[in-house]
Amino acid sequence: xxxxxxxxxxxxxxxxxxxxxxxxxxxxxxxxxxxxxxxxxxxxxxxxxxxxxxxxxxxxxxxxxxxxxxxxxxxxxxxxxxxxxxxxxxxxxxxxxxxxxxxxxxxxxxxxxxxxxxxxxxxxxxxxxxxxxxxxxxxxxxxxxxxxxxxxxxxxxxxxxxxxxxxxxxxxxxxxxxxxxxxxxxxxxxxxxxxxxxxxxxxxxxxxxxxxxxxxxxxxxxxxxxxxxxxxxxxxxxxxxxxxxxxxx
Ligand SMILES: NC(=O)c1ccc[n+]([C@@H]2O[C@H](COP(=O)([O-])OP(=O)(O)OC[C@H]3O[C@@H](n4cnc5c(N)ncnc54)[C@H](OP(=O)(O)O)[C@@H]3O)[C@@H](O)[C@H]2O)c1
Numbered sequence: 662x663x664x665x666x667x668x669x670x671x672x673x674x675x676x677x678x679x680x681x682x683x684x685x686x687x688x689x690x691x692x693x694x695x696x697x698x699x700x701x702x703x704x705x706x707x708x709x710x711x712x713x714x715x716x717x718x719x720x721x722x723x724x725x726x727x728x729x730x731x732x733x734x735x736x737x738x739x740x741x742x743x744x745x746x747x748x749x750x751x752x753x754x755x756x757x758x759x760x761x762x763x764x765x766x767x768x769x770x771x772x773x774x775x776x777x778x779x780x781x782x783x784x785x786x787x788x789x790x791x792x793x794x795x796x797x798x799x800x801x802x803x804x805x806x807x808x809x810x811x812x813x814x815x816x817x818x819x820x821x822x823x824x825x826x827x828x829x830x831x832x833x834x835x836x837x838x839x840x841x842x843x844x845x846x847x848x849x850x851x852x853x854x855x856x857x858x859x860x861x862x863x864x865x866x867x868x869x870x871x872x873x874x875x876x877x878x879x880x881x882x883x884x885x886x887x888x889x890x891x892x893x894x895x896x897x898x899x900x901x902x903x904x905x906x907x908x909x910x
Contacts (some may be wrong), residue, residue: 663689664687665738666688666738667779669692671700672696673694674726675847678884679741681888686824713766716894727782730783733786736787736788737787740776740792742794745768745906746767746768747809747858749761750858752780757830765811779791780823787841788837792895793819797846802858820844825903841902843900843907844903848907848909
C-alpha cells in the first residue's frame with residue numbers, strides 16, 4: 662500500500678498537525694510552505710515554496726512531484742489545500758490592489774491549480790481525495806474580512822466545480838473514477854492566523870471584537886482536532902463526489 666499526500670502549509674497550525682497525523686498513519690507526505698516545517702521523518706519531504714509564486718509552484722510540481730504522484734504503485738493520492746493567508750484585515754475603502762492579487766494567488770489560484778495537477782497525474786487505479794480548507798467566512802460576511810472571505814467563497818465554488826468536472830464525460834474518461842472533493846471548515850482553531858486577527862485595532866478591522874470574544878470565551882480548539890477529521894476523509898473508502906462539512910458535524 663503506497664499512499665501519498667500533498668499538504669500545503671505544513672509549517673504551522675492545521676497543516677502541520679495534518680502532516681504529523683498522516684505520517685503516524687504510514688502515508689508518504691510532501692509538505693509545502695515558505696518556512697521549514699521542522700518535521701524530520703523518512704517519509705516526509707518538504708518543499709520550501711511560496712505557493713503564490715505561480716511560476717515556481719507549477720515548475721517545481723511538474724518537475725519534482727509529478728513522478729511521485731503518477732507512480733503506478735500508488736493506491737491513493739491525497740491533496741490538502743490548506744495554506745492560506747488572512748490577507749489585509751481592512752475595510753473595502755482601504756483595498757490594496759497588489760495585496761489583493763497576492764491573497765487570491767495563495768488562497769485560490771494555487772489550490773485550484775494543484776487540484777488539476779493531481780487530477781492529471783493520479784494513476785487511474787488509485788483513489789483520489791482532495792480536501793479544500795474552507796471557512797465560515799466563505800458564506801458569512803464580517804466587516805473588514807472581505808479580502809479573505811472572497812477567496813474562501815471562490816475556493817468553495819471551485820471545489821464544487823472541480824467535482825462536477827471530474828464527473829463530466831471527457832474528464833471522467835481520462836482520470837481515476839474514485840475521486841472525491843470535500844470543502845471543509847475547521848471551526849475556530851487556535852493558530853497564528855487567529856492571533857493575527859485578534860492583534861488588529863478594531864478601528865481598522867471591525868471584526869476584531871468577534872475574534873477576541875471567541876478567544877476570551879474559550880471558543881478555540883486545537884489544530885489536532887480538525888486534523889483528525891481531515892485524515893479520516895483522506896482515508897475514506899467511499900466518498901461522495903462532492904461534500905461540504907464543518908468541524909464536528
Ligand atoms: N485558524 C482558524 O480559526 C481557521 C478558521 C477557518 C479556516 N482556517 C483555514 O485553515 C487553514 C490553515 O490555517 P491555520 O489557522 O493553520 O493558519 P497558520 O497557522 O497561519 O498556517 C498557515 C500555513 O499556510 C502557509 N502559507 C501561507 N502563505 C503561504 C505561501 N505564500 N506559500 C506557502 N505556504 C503558505 C504557512 O506557511 P509559511 O508562512 O511558512 O509559508 C502556514 O504553514 C487556512 O486555509 C485557513 O484559512 C483557519
